[in-house]
Amino acid sequence: MTSGDIELRHLRAFTTVARHRSFSRAAEELLITQPALSRTIAQLENRLNVVLLDRSSRHVELTDTGAQFLEHAERVLAALDDALAVVSHRATLRLGFGWLLPDPWAQRTVGRFEEDTGASVALTRTDDPVRALRRRTVDVALVRGDARVPADMRTVRLYDEPRIAVCSERSELTRVPHLDWADVPHWPLVVNTVSGTTGPWSWPDGRRPTEIIETANYDEWLETVAANRGIGIVPEVARRRTRHPALRFVSLTDAPPSPVSLVHLPDTQRTLIRRFLDAALRSTGE
Missing domain, CATH: 3.40.190.10 (Periplasmic binding protein-like II)
Known part of the structure; x- marks a missing residue:
């Protein structure tokens, strides 16, 4: 095994499950399905050839090896976040929308994201936000209604509009x-x-x-x-x-209400998109 066998997604998945002691709550935070999260943890354990999590009890618990590994994994992720913070002021997330960004959600989300990350949001009006996402001229697309989203894209439903x-x-x-x-x-x-x-x-x-x-x-x-x-x-x-x-x-x-969702490709600007989705979901409840 080499360090190249372990990816950041493995570390983030493991540390999130360890923090919540729950696969379901960790999956919600990471915006992935619980089966996908379980597969990611299994990949990590197989590549390390160790058991990190004890799933035999009602709650997920760390093994002794898992507890030791968690300390190092958290340090790696913290160092990465520090490195990203150094350059975040140069980063820009492009938000595509078809018409009329919803208010006050949009203003709260953009303000919260920019304050938390130091990055900026570029607002891009486009007739077809999903197509713009496919062409990678935007990083995240705001989609209204029951639009069909391609299977390789990820959808996060925010709330419903009357x-x-x-x-x-x-x-x-x-x-x-x-x-x-x-x-x-x-x-x-x-x-x-x-x-x-x-x-x-x-x-x-x-x-x-x-x-x-x-x-x-x-x-x-x-x-x-x-x-x-x-x-x-x-x-x-x-x-x-x-x-x-x-x-x-x-x-x-x-x-029937009209759903409002954010759509993104899973391989684009992962860290910034994850932070933007977090800000977006927090703004829905205000």
Whole structure:
């Protein structure tokens, strides 16, 4: 065995399990599945040819060898963190988003991350955040709605946003106090096919809108609704942040919430992304 057989992911996995005395809580912190964490620990033990953790009791405990190894592993990781801190002021994390970063979550997350790490966040508006992630022009993508994320990417769900209906000032929808989710398919629906949160996919077969007007980005979607070609459904944040004289917002009842998630590739800027995800999750509860 050589030191090259042991990777940082092995050390981080082991020290996190040792700290929590729990595989489930460690997996939550590391943002991986529990089976994946178990495989990583097993790899480490196999490569060292020792048993580091005793799994026979109700709680995970360190063996004598594991306790000794933990001291050295923690020193290695601490030294690495110190080295990264020296250059962190030069590091930049690129956050891609399709439209309207959610507030106040975005401001809290960016501020907390930059204060904790000394790195900076570059905000990149792109019509297709997942595609930008694939092209590696961003490091993390904020994704709204039930978008399909490729299997090789990692998704961290943050929270849910309420939905609201939006229409032209000339629309008949302005005459009603609210719109029920079940009645939305009776209206022509304007859909942003690239980064929209609501579309025909949001309803089961047989209940989907019969008339769909497709657009390719948020600006096209906005102006198409304003031109009274149909109505739109968006997260409620749009009512606070959109200023368009030809638009009106209508309350939506019984609508399923719209999820907000962060997506990233597992092999890019691991340390910075891990710190950003930590800041993002902490900001969701405030």
